[in-house]
Amino acid sequence: MxxxxxxxxxxxxxxxxxxxxxxxxxxxxxxxxxxxxxxxxxxxxxxxxxxxxxxxxxxxxxxxxxxxxxxxxxxxxxxxGRRVQRAAHGGSTFTVGFMPGITVTGAVRDFTARHPELDVQVVRTSWDTQVQAVHEGLLDVSFVRLPVERRGLTLRPVFREPRVAVLPSHHRLAGKSSISIADLAAERLLQDPDAVPEWRDLPDRTSDDEARARPAFDTVEEKLEHVATSGGFLVLPLSTAAYYTHTGVARVPVDDIGPNEVCLTWSAARHSALISEFVGIVAAQR
Known part of the structure; x- marks a missing residue:
């Protein structure tokens, strides 16, 4: 049909x-x-x-x-449609997406050296756009942070890293060497709860967070500024938290939550020799 x-x-x-x-x-x-x-x-x-x-x-x-x-x-x-138009106009490009804190320089440099005829571009994505940009053909491949909706995608694990809580520097937990996720049960989460299921599923969570609208943020910098000035907390991968410096926030390890997993992803409908080659380069560097 x-x-x-x-x-x-x-x-x-x-x-x-x-x-x-x-x-x-x-x-x-x-x-x-x-x-x-x-x-x-x-x-x-x-x-x-x-x-x-x-x-x-x-x-x-x-x-x-x-x-x-x-x-x-x-x-x-x-x-x-985008790929056909690009090919029709002589555009030989390969676009790599990446999330904040993920370094893609080595893989992109090696891939570019093998294909000097290609215009290899890198595009920074966000939690909201990291998958949709692949589906819409804006990215050939993308480094994404799980969890993501896997439907229509092929994913290859790349690496895992610890996650940390980001709190105001004057917060009661800011000086701790580590905390548990239960220590944050009464705090306001400033990101999608699906990104922190361990907090979302706490049975004794007393925060009225679900009834309150979360601020809309476009960048990690905006999130950190909100933590510093208005309170609340984030749970971020260690590399993301370490990449951005802000004197008004503190990073605290969380002992009882799993690591963040980074995967390389592309459309499951595509069978491209260039994509396969890029995947091989990334695998060889890990």
Whole structure:
């Protein structure tokens, strides 16, 4: 069965907006046109995707499954378009993503030496973009910090490193040689709890953190500044915490949490000799 990507984009807009009118505005089409396209998609798939009410639109179980599958499919199609356009315009590039604290110089230097004809670029990513940039074709490979959503990706472990708590320098725990994650149960976490599942799953956590909106940060520097001036804490890989210096924060080892794992990742749909060669270079250097 052939799936119309345009209809999939329409479906994702309705799923994300939970409203046909708002989705139509977002897509710059009329609501009747959008409704006809969604009905056609339901007919093609043989499944009802939404239950339509006067106030909102809810996804069915089939709709939830389609949304899970549609997003990586649309991202892969977008990535394909980028790569084809780049090739059509004579662009011979290879792009490597990396997270803060991860040094990629050696691997990139060796790869560039082997391929002087390539424009090898490095791009800094973030917790929110490290995987999506691979799906969208902005990166050929990327060094990512787990946990990540593995769907649609191939991952190769690179190294593991300890994690530390980053606290205000005047905090009661700042002078400790080490702490346990339970010592932070009453503190406010300033990052996605999925990045620190050991804290999220504490049975005696008393913080009202879940009910409070977290500040939005674009960079590690902003996070550290917030810790120093407004309190709260972060759990960061040691290399990331050590890379950024700030007199207003302290790093404290956490004894009972696992290390952070760094992996090299790329799209599972790609079978590129250049990617395989880069993976080999990274493996040989570890």
């Amino acid at each position: 052939d799936v119309d990507l345009r209809k999939l984009r329409y479906f994702v807009a309705v799923a994300e907006e939970s409203h046909f009118g708002r989705a139509a505005e977002r897509l710059h089409i009329t609501q009747p046109v959008l409704s006809r396209q969604i009905r056609a998609l339901e007919h093609e798939l043989g499944a009802q995707l939404f239950t339509r009410g006067k106030q909102s639109t809810e996804m069915t179980a089939a709709g939830h499954q389609l949304l899970e599958d549609a997003r990586p499919l649309l991202a892969a199609a977008q990535a394909l």
